[in-house]
Amino acid sequence: MANTPYPQSYYAASANAAPARPLLQDDVETDVCVIGAGYTGLSSALFLLENGFKVTVLETARVGFGASGRNGGQIVNSYSRDIDVIERSVGPKQAQLLGQMAFEGGRIIRERVAKYQIQCDLKDGGVFAAITSKQMGHLESQKRLWERYGHTQLELLDQRRIREVVACDLYQGGMLDMSGGHIHPLNLALGEAAAVESLGGVIYEQSPAVRIERGANPVIHTPQGKVRAKFVIVAGNAYLGNLVPELAAKSMPCGTQVITTEPLGDELAKSLLPQDYCVEDCNYLLDYYRLSADKRLIFGGGVVYGARDPANIEAIIRPKMLKAFPQLKDVKIDYAWTGNFLLTLSRLPQVGRLGDNIYYSQGCSGHGVTYTHLAGKVLAEALRGQAERFDAFAELPHYPFPGGQLLRTPFTAMGAWYYSLRDKLGF
Structure with a gap:
């Protein structure tokens, strides 16, 4: 099988040294076979290994090859739809559990970085920047909502204060979350993979799962080998x-684009973002x-529905910058570069x-860095028989995209066009 290299991103060019891992060429037995060596898979593997499971990870390409190694590198709390939306669509007990978990992913990342001494340029502090007064109103209610769930490291920024943290004239104000922050995403994945191996976990690269033979003891087939497992x-x-x-019918891959400048030098860099916080607009x-x-x-910015790679990424993103x-x-x-994330209709x-034995988590809808780390813990808990938090997620309602796989891309793109028009008009 051809060796799949990392896409040509800044992260791949500045990645920490990591071993090339073998491809699976025989039959192995394990307690848990994890398919995918991104954050969800690595987080699951780590929690399971820490609890005494034997774990084998299969990766189609390289560790962190997908969204885990290409994303914006921002630690952003909660979900792509916030807790108030969840409260309106599920019962109070489920909403309470999901609300309590909304801030756990960032804590897990920091615990992993400290425990396994992962070198990934971790910095604290993330800013939500409001372009309109309506968006500022949303941030004020978001702060109250998050504080209801015990999340207190938040500060509202008026127009004067936001200019102190980001040298940009676009914003009316914002909210600073000191439990947010940023990382080198690929180096985080590589560090987590090394932690998995330090605990006896085995990772096979260039080893795509091509078929799952379901049953009491599932068998996962790769082109040159297979894994017999109790759980998948x-x-x-x-x-x-x-x-x-x-799983494919209820989700849609979407591409997001990222550019990276040449080194700006200390003075110019500090003039743009004096406290070195990360920023996302509303x-x-x-x-x-x-x-x-x-x-x-x-x-980064922009979304390409259906995950086509645009011809000229710089032409799309540079004007935004x-x-x-x-x-x-x-x-x-x-x-x-571009990378894909998975969108669900509910977001x-x-x-x-x-x-009985195949577990999954997918569809972070653009909020993956923190959620995937939480998902690994929740999946590991379920395999250990503690399913309360797993069930809180599993009971969320989900729907297939209208028109099925054929029409999901145009429908979703139309919806996004409508919302981006609202953004432009300030609604």
Whole structure:
């Protein structure tokens, strides 16, 4: 099988050294076979290994090859639909559980980084930036909502205060979340993979799961080998393909684009983001940006529905960057790439079980960095027989996209066009 390299991103170019892992060429037996070596799979594997399970991870390409190694690198709390939406659609007990979990993913990341000494440029502090007064009103109610669930590291920023943290004239105000922050996402995944192996877990790269033989003891087939397991965790997200057809119908891969400038130097970098916080705006199709450890601006935004790779990423994203920071007009772009995330119709994650022994989590809908780390813990709890938190996610209602797989892309793109028009008009 061909060796799949990482896409040419800033993260791949600045990744910590990591071993090439073997591909699976024989039959192995394990307690849990995890499909996918991104954050969901690695987090699941780590929690299971810490609880005495024997774990084997299968990865189609390389550790962190998908969204885990290509994202904006921002630690953002809660879910893509906030807790108030969840409260309106489920009962109070389920809402309470999901609300309490909304801030756990970021804590898990920090625990992992500290416990396993992962070098991933972790920085504290994330800003939600309001472009309109209506968005500022949303942030004020969001702060009250999050504080109801015990989340207190929040500060509302008026127009003067937000200028102190981001040198941009677009914003009316914002909210600073000091439990948010940013990381080098691929280095976080590589560090977690090393932690998995330090506990006896085995990771096979270039070893796609091509078929799952379901039954009392499932068998996961790869092109050159197979894994017999007691349990399976399906953690492929937007890169799962059609391995589990019932999961493909309820989700849609979407592409997001990221560019990275040349190094800006300390003075210019500090003038843009003096406290080195990461920023995302409050639009439906949002822009997000932050500084890298070597003082480049990493700027992302835009969504391509159906996950096609656009021909010229820089042409899509550079104008957005210059709208925020016109002072960067002469700065060179060193890297531009795209990566896929998985969207659900409700924009809430899909968690569940197929039969007695195949568990899955997917569809973070753009909030994956924190949620996936929580998902790993929740899946591991369920395998240990503690299913209360797993059930809180599993009972969320989910629907197939209208028109099925054929029409889901145009329908969703139309919806996004409508919301982006609302953003532009300030509704």
